[in-house]
Amino acid sequence: MHDELKVPPRILLGPGPSIANPRVLKAMTTPMLGYLDADFVEIMDDTVGLLRQVYGTKNSITFPVSGTGTAGMETALTNVIEPGDNVIVGINGYFGNRISDIAERCGATVTPVNAEWGDIIKPEQIADACEKVSPKLVAVVHAETSTGVLQPLEEIIEIAHQHDALFLADCVTSLGGQPVELDERSIDIAYSCTQKCLACPPGLSPISFSDRAVDVIKNRKTKIQSFYMDVTLLEEYWMGDTRKYHHTLSMSLVYALREALRVVVEEGESTRYQRHERNARALIAGAEAIGLEPAAVEGHRVPMLTTLRIPDGVDDATIRKRLIQDFGIEIGGGLGIFAGKAWRIGLMGDAANEQNVLLVLNAIEQLLTEIGHSVETGTAVSAAAAAYQNSNG
Numbered sequence: 580m581h582d583e584l585k586v587p588p589r590i591l592l593g594p595g596p597s598i599a600n601p602r603v604l605k606a607m608t609t610p611m612l613g614y615l616d617a618d619f620v621e622i623m624d625d626t627v628g629l630l631r632q633v634y635g636t637k638n639s640i641t642f643p644v645s646g647t648g649t650a651g652m653e654t655a656l657t658n659v660i661e662p663g664d665n666v667i668v669g670i671n672g673y674f675g676n677r678i679s680d681i682a683e684r685c686g687a688t689v690t691p692v693n694a695e696w697g698d699i700i701k702p703e704q705i706a707d708a709c710e711k712v713s714p715k716l717v718a719v720v721h722a723e724t725s726t727g728v729l730q731p732l733e734e735i736i737e738i739a740h741q742h743d744a745l746f747l748a749d750c751v752t753s754l755g756g757q758p759v760e761l762d763e764r765s766i767d768i769a770y771s772c773t774q775k776c777l778a779c780p781p782g783l784s785p786i787s788f789s790d791r792a793v794d795v796i797k798n799r800k801t802k803i804q805s806f807y808m809d810v811t812l813l814e815e816y817w818m819g820d821t822r823k824y825h826h827t828l829s830m831s832l833v834y835a836l837r838e839a840l841r842v843v844v845e846e847g848e849s850t851r852y853q854r855h856e857r858n859a860r861a862l863i864a865g866a867e868a869i870g871l872e873p874a875a876v877e878g879h880r881v882p883m884l885t886t887l888r889i890p891d892g893v894d895d896a897t898i899r900k901r902l903i904q905d906f907g908i909e910i911g912g913g914l915g916i917f918a919g920k921a922w923r924i925g926l927m928g929d930a931a932n933e934q935n936v937l938l939v940l941n942a943i944e945q946l947l948t949e950i951g952h953s954v955e956t957g958t959a960v961s962a963a964a965a966a967y968q969n970s971n972g
């Protein structure tokens with residue numbers, strides 16, 4: 580006999596999945612409907628409407644594709660790139676590298692624009708690359724989850740458009756945590772995920788394509804390589820008066836996403852973004868007070884994901900294991916060149932609250948003290964509390 584499934588309680592403060600909102604989990608237990616049932620189609624339409632609102636767009640092609648954030652990345656790139664196209668990719672972390680890898684698999688000639696991990700991509704770098712290669716597409720990560728850097732977008736979007744290139748932003752970590760504002764910023768292509776700042780389980784990737792991007796897709800010379808991710812086919816299922824079967828969508832995940840977006844809209848987008856900022860400020864104040872320095876450059880930090888440099892002599896794995904064992908708290912280890920060198924603390928969606936900030940700071944402080952890293956008890960929590968007080972005015 581196998582026992583009924585039980586998982587230990589966890590406070591998920593890593594890079595995602597984040598703690599799912601209880602309303603979202605409840606929505607997932609709603610019974611199945613057929614994939615072309617008129618009542619399900621209405622739920623799909625609702626979801627699209629909410630997604631457009633949270634993305635800040637009127638883009639017709641705005642819907643979730645099946646799969647996680649990487650499915651959105653593949654969808655974005657597979658649909659617009661044809662073999663031989665020039666693509667510029669900003670690489671200042673792990674996920675910029677992934678965009679570059681997938682673009683190459685689509686047959687693109689990729690020109691990487693590199694920056695140090697922890698720093699932003701500079702507009703001049705994009706301008707130089709555009710002069711050299713006349714790209715079809717310029718792609719960057721809005722919120723680089725491996726480094727905690729929030730990439731300023733406006734200037735590089737303008738440069739890309741001056742060179743007649745499409746602009747793509749990876750919004751996997753930003754959607755629901757910081758404004759993405761696709762239309763206001765003229766972002767042509769965006770994708771995200773459900774399991775981070777939308778406080779939903781993983782499994783769908785909301786995408787959006789501007790009319791300019793759709794024109795590029797409609798004028799392709801070659802067929803889109805992927806059937807599953809072909810947005811011209813997916814559009815026939817997600818949009819219009821007569822819907823056509825494409826693949827069997829997960830009803831449960833659509834229910835979940837719809838509810839998650841309702842939660843975002845009910846809270847109010849700007850209130851939600853400020854909540855993330857306020858908690859990140861307190862987390863950083865507490866961390867710095869015990870000698871943990873943010874790895875992302877000041878002024879360009881992702882409020883939903885803080886990277887902290889691990890002090891010399893402190894073993895990454897030991898601390899993370901103890902955090903889980905003793906406190907039930909998950910934080911993330913470093914990715915790529917940050918492996919073993921940085922921790923990634925996510926305060927995403929529902930998890931961005933005072934209780935979690937004080938809890939994780941207290942737990943880290945306690946463990947650091949225990950291994951002989953000299954920290955005065957209560958320092959981190961006091962500094963965070965002071966930051967909260969300051970932000971209360």
Ligand SMILES: Cc1ncc(COP(=O)(O)O)c(C=O)c1O
Nearest residue numbers: 647648649674722724751752772
């Ligand atoms: C910025 C960014 N892009 C893409 C991805 C890939 O998303 P997923 O793991 O959901 O496939 C992630 C995952 O953490 C991410 O943080």
